[in-house]
Amino acid sequence: MAPLDFALVRHALNLAKKTGMDEVELELGESKFRAVLDEKAKKPAKAASAAPAGKAEEPAVTAKPIKSHNVGIFRQGDHAMKVGDEIKVGDIVGSVVALGIANDVVSSVQGKISEVNVLDSETVEYGQVLALVEVE
Incomplete structure (x- = not known):
């Protein structure tokens, strides 16, 4: 069983990001690597809405x-x-x-x-x- 080289995995991930791919899958013999590049995890947190005027401060x-x-x-x-x-x-x-x-x-x-x-x-x-x- 030949292990996947870390440099190969890193190169594949960098290439996927540069070209806009959503997923990377590598297979070498019995060794397999799969990554899903998910942009939604990088979304900023939702801002809290302001309280309506006239209410006590919360x-x-x-x-x-x-x-x-x-x-x-x-x-x-x-x-x-x-x-x-x-x-x-x-x-x-x-x-x-x-x-x-x-x-x-x-x-x-x-x-x-x-x-x-x-x-x-x-x-x-x-x-x-x-x-x-x-x-x-």
């Missing part, structure tokens, strides 16, 4: 991202994130499996999940926004 709600710190396959496990879930700093919200090793994704913010941008078994990139959390 605390400003802002959305903070939970990002992947690894490249790999996202796994929800027992920690499936859903819109509306309350999470705290330190909560495990999933894991990213890279080279057979699962790395926990730990929340660095406290609040309510307002948007989930990744599904179980999807490929994720370093720094990709996995979810947005509304904090006050």
